[in-house]
Amino acid sequence: MIVAFDVEGVLVDGEFLPEVAKLVGKEEIVRQITLQGIRGEINWEEGLRRRVEELKGVDETLCVQVAQSLPFMPGAKQALEELRQMGCTLVGVSGGFSLLGQRVKKELKLDHIFTNELVFHKGRLIGYALLVNANKTLILKSAFGELLEKEPVVAVVDGANDLELFTIADLKIAFNAQEIVKRKADVVIEKKDLTLVSKIIREWIGKSA
Numbered sequence: 001m002i003v004a005f006d007v008e009g010v011l012v013d014g015e016f017l018p019e020v021a022k023l024v025g026k027e028e029i030v031r032q033i034t035l036q037g038i039r040g041e042i043n044w045e046e047g048l049r050r051r052v053e054e055l056k057g058v059d060e061t062l063c064v065q066v067a068q069s070l071p072f073m074p075g076a077k078q079a080l081e082e083l084r085q086m087g088c089t090l091v092g093v094s095g096g097f098s099l100l101g102q103r104v105k106k107e108l109k110l111d112h113i114f115t116n117e118l119v120f121h122k123g124r125l126i127g128y129a130l131l132v133n134a135n136k137t138l139i140l141k142s143a144f145g146e147l148l149e150k151e152p153v154v155a156v157v158d159g160a161n162d163l164e165l166f167t168i169a170d171l172k173i174a175f176n177a178q179e180i181v182k183r184k185a186d187v188v189i190e191k192k193d194l195t196l197v198s199k200i201i202r203e204w205i206g207k208s209a
Helices: 016-023 027-038 044-054 060-069 076-085 098-108 137-144 160-168 179-184 195-208
Strands: 002-005 089-097 112-121 124-129 153-157 171-175 187-189
Touching: 016 027, 016 044, 016 060, 016 089, 027 044, 044 124, 060 098, 060 112, 060 124, 076 089, 076 098, 076 195, 089 098, 089 137, 098 112, 112 137, 137 160, 153 160, 153 195, 160 179, 171 179, 171 195, 187 195
Parallel strands: 002 089, 002 153, 089 112, 153 171, 171 187
Antiparallel strands: 112 124
């Protein structure tokens, strides 16, 4: 079984770019760009480009500090250990960045993590490399191929930009999610506690056996 998690807002209780923006006085500008995306006025990739553009010149050390300081979601380590013991393949897939993603992979012991990359020059942010686009299923299909059709897939997400993951999932879990995600989910969790996810998956496996 493959369990695919969004990272920010699901495995991590926070958002990387907004936190960086807050520390450099760009919080409101970045928030407005995010809201434009939520309202459908700009697409996800344009929103990402504009947010990073606003943060160009930010010190790399600050970005590293933010990535290291964001807290894990309550219950994350316990839930993922339980899923690991069930034999699940644990995957993080994020439109965010590897500074945070690699920490998440290491500390939560994920099998795979897929993220975008911030680009720095002489210690300053100059841009990013897009590796995970708005359709997160593409990177999973590239990585796992036919295995996605042979293995049960669970998707645990919170945002509208994650909805493509539901198209390949046998069990769709909305975790403290936007309304549009809740409407398309099989299970809705409204509490910040990832042990509820491992419990639901365990019960689902039992029913499927």
